[in-house]
Amino acid sequence: MNTTSAIEVFNLTKVYGCGNTEVVAMKDVNLRVAKGEVIALLGPSGAGKSTLLTAMGLINPPTAGRIVIGGVPVLDGPQPLVNLRAFRRHHLGFVFQKANLIPFLNAVQNVQVALEINDVPTRHARHRARELLDYLGVADRAENLPDALSGGQQQRVAVARALANEPALILADEPTAALDSHRGRQVMELFRKVAHERGAGVIVVTHDQRALNAFDRTFEMEDGQLST
Amino acid sequence: MNLAAQDIRHNLGRFALTAVGIGLLLMIVLGMSGIYRGMIDDALVVVDHIGADSWVVQRGTRGPFAEISRLPANLEHRLRAVPGVASARSFVSHNVQREHRGKPLRMNVHGLAWPEDKGEWVNLIAGRPLSQAHYEMIADTSLGLELGEKLVFAGDTYTVGGVTKGMVSSGGDGIAFFTVRDAQAIQFDLSGEATRLERAARVQRAVGQDIGRAQPLLLERGAGLSSGLPALGPPMVSAITVRLAEGADSGAVAKTVAAWPDVSVHTRDGQVQLLVHGMIDKARRQLGLFRILLVIISTIIMALILYTLTLDKIHDIAMLKLMGARNSMIAGLILQQALLLGALGFGIAWCLGAWVFPKFPRRVLVAPEDLWGLAVVVVIISVLSSLLGIWKAMRVAPNKVLA
Ligand SMILES: Nc1ncnc2c1ncn2[C@@H]1O[C@H](COP(=O)(O)OP(=O)(O)OP(=O)(O)O)[C@@H](O)[C@H]1O
Numbered sequence: 275m276n277t278t279s280a281i282e283v284f285n286l287t288k289v290y291g292c293g294n295t296e297v298v299a300m301k302d303v304n305l306r307v308a309k310g311e312v313i314a315l316l317g318p319s320g321a322g323k324s325t326l327l328t329a330m331g332l333i334n335p336p337t338a339g340r341i342v343i344g345g346v347p348v349l350d351g352p353q354p355l356v357n358l359r360a361f362r363r364h365h366l367g368f369v370f371q372k373a374n375l376i377p378f379l380n381a382v383q384n385v386q387v388a389l390e391i392n393d394v395p396t397r398h399a400r401h402r403a404r405e406l407l408d409y410l411g412v413a414d415r416a417e418n419l420p421d422a423l424s425g426g427q428q429q430r431v432a433v434a435r436a437l438a439n440e441p442a443l444i445l446a447d448e449p450t451a452a453l454d455s456h457r458g459r460q461v462m463e464l465f466r467k468v469a470h471e472r473g474a475g476v477i478v479v480t481h482d483q484r485a486l487n488a489f490d491r492t493f494e495m496e497d498g499q500l501s502t
Numbered sequence: 503m504n505l506a507a508q509d510i511r512h513n514l515g516r517f518a519l520t521a522v523g524i525g526l527l528l529m530i531v532l533g534m535s536g537i538y539r540g541m542i543d544d545a546l547v548v549v550d551h552i553g554a555d556s557w558v559v560q561r562g563t564r565g566p567f568a569e570i571s572r573l574p575a576n577l578e579h580r581l582r583a584v585p586g587v588a589s590a591r592s593f594v595s596h597n598v599q600r601e602h603r604g605k606p607l608r609m610n611v612h613g614l615a616w617p618e619d620k621g622e623w624v625n626l627i628a629g630r631p632l633s634q635a636h637y638e639m640i641a642d643t644s645l646g647l648e649l650g651e652k653l654v655f656a657g658d659t660y661t662v663g664g665v666t667k668g669m670v671s672s673g674g675d676g677i678a679f680f681t682v683r684d685a686q687a688i689q690f691d692l693s694g695e696a697t698r699l700e701r702a703a704r705v706q707r708a709v710g711q712d713i714g715r716a717q718p719l720l721l722e723r724g725a726g727l728s729s730g731l732p733a734l735g736p737p738m739v740s741a742i743t744v745r746l747a748e749g750a751d752s753g754a755v756a757k758t759v760a761a762w763p764d765v766s767v768h769t770r771d772g773q774v775q776l777l778v779h780g781m782i783d784k785a786r787r788q789l790g791l792f793r794i795l796l797v798i799i800s801t802i803i804m805a806l807i808l809y810t811l812t813l814d815k816i817h818d819i820a821m822l823k824l825m826g827a828r829n830s831m832i833a834g835l836i837l838q839q840a841l842l843l844g845a846l847g848f849g850i851a852w853c854l855g856a857w858v859f860p861k862f863p864r865r866v867l868v869a870p871e872d873l874w875g876l877a878v879v880v881v882i883i884s885v886l887s888s889l890l891g892i893w894k895a896m897r898v899a900p901n902k903v904l905a
């Protein structure tokens with residue numbers, strides 16, 4: 275991907291429902307995030323932040339507009355231009371407010387599965403998963419099922435999973451909401467590190483005003499419209 | 503890493519319980535075919551062992567295994583005169599149910615053509631064949647009688663001189679072997695009063711008929727022993743078994759005998775076919791339908807449990823899709839669980855059956871081809887039952903993770 279943009283979106287619009295239940299959640303959003311850049315998406319509840327994030331994550335196709343990730347046009351309106359699932363597998367990492375770990379897999383396996391989805395051989399995947407957990411400071415709980423982990427530990431495993439395939443774009447929806455401020459700052463620093471070391475673009479939806487200095491740029495969303 | 507195995511470990515109790523349930527159902531499916539095979543085996547025991555080349559029976563009937571057949575005992579002598587016949591023996595077989603040691607004793611009384619047939623062929627496991635013309639019997643172990651045990655039938659005391667194994671009638675009752683005379687005595691046992699009444703009635707019938715008036719001697723005889731009155735019938739036999747001489751033309755013998763107006767002839771294979779297709783056929787179809795029902799029930803139960811296991815994982819499946827997992831991985835997860843469930847059920851059915859079936863009152867015979875057949879059926883129902891869960895999993899959208 276020989277471009278300096280991690281992601282570019284053009285005139286993104288999303289309309290939920292139709293007729294008199296119609297909700298315009300996002301309107302003519304244009305955004306460009308460079309590789310190695312960490313940006314924040316702020317705004318009141320219902321502003322359309324999650325809608326924008328999931329559209330960029332290729333799991334909630336927009337009604338209109340174009341999405342180009344790493345120089346590859348992937349969506350034209352609701353029309354996929356590539357195999358979206360394969361694209362997610364190779365290039366995207368997700369973190370949500372909830373960790374969404376798979377309950378029947380232990381911590382290492384939860385990271386390992388992301389690698390195996392990407393056809394990394396089991397042994398290698400296991401090794402790499404351990405490294406990532408170590409990197410996130412939860413190596414000592416590697417064999418525990420998610421139920422036995424604290425919320426913060428679960429979230430760090432989820433972050434490890436999002437980083438596993440070295441994605442070009444990391445999308446995080448309120449990733450620190452369930453963490454204390456110290457842990458929250460740690461996760462944010464981690465995102466910065468990944469962005470700067472690996473040239474990934476990171477987009478974080480946050481309500482946390484105190485952590486804003488961790489971002490290269492911040493955007494405000496209001497009534498489906500984006501402003502800096 | 504195998505997701506299916508990990509998930510099963512997490513849901514071990516539920517999975518194991520389902521496997522046991524499926525296993526029990528499959529065991530019954532296996533048992534039903536075993537019961538059918540056992541029935542055929544039981545039914546053919548006598549036909550297989552008695553060593554007859556053909557069966558001569560009452561004209562127009564299908565022989566003693568299919569329906570009542572009555573022949574005069576002296577037909578035996580007539581058959582011995584046919585060229586090519588090496589031996590002809592009376593076949594007497596009927597069921598009796600008597601009280602013995604305070605419990606009902608149900609057995610199939612089988613007459614041996616003493617003295618030619620002493621019961622050397624009956625698969626003895628203890629004792630010896632019959633050694634005298636009267637008052638001895640050979641009993642199958644399933645009757646629970648011991649060597650030397652004494653039983654009273656028709657006022658006479660019989661001693662168990664030999665014990666056999668696996669000799670049961672097509673109805674599943676153990677066979678007791680007697681001489682033909684004894685077997686008939688047991689069959690036609692009448693009380694003294696009944697005999698007197700029958701003789702009086704016989705005389706009355708004769709008086710009212712032309713023959714009684716024309717032959718007054720008949721009235722005198724009628725009041726006496728039955729054996730003195732061949733016209734009114736001595737005890738009869740069910741069939742005569744015929745063994746052909748070495749090199750005899752079975753077709754020619756059959757043709758000769760079939761030409762007699764009072765009998766029909768069946769070959770040994772004919773009797774086997776009559777047994778298998780006649781009396782057992784309904785049971786076979788009955789068991790077959792039950793098996794089909796059980797297979798359908800097993801499929802539905804499996805489908806249901808796999809569906810609920812999938813529903814429990816729907817959020818995780820959405821997460822896997824979000825991470826970009828291929829459909830084949832997700833379908834494989836469900837299919838592997840289905841196959842594992844089926845395989846476990848099959849194993850349980852097999853082991854449990856091997857333990858339980860020998861304890862059944864009637865023979866349950868599991869043939870290797872039944873096991874293979876069941877294995878194929880299990881694979882098919884596993885695949886079918888996983889379809890519902892797979893269909894559900896395929897429909898879930900990755901953004902369900904956020905719900
Ligand atoms: N699936 C949906 N169907 C209909 N309307 C929806 C759907 N998802 C979101 N909306 C609407 O779209 C608008 C934007 O929602 P969105 O979830 O993007 O807001 P948000 O900025 O993420 O809010 P929050 O900070 O509370 O998470 C809201 O008015 C919401 O009600």
Ligand SMILES: [Mg+2]
Nearest residue numbers: 323324325447
């Ligand atoms: Mg939101």
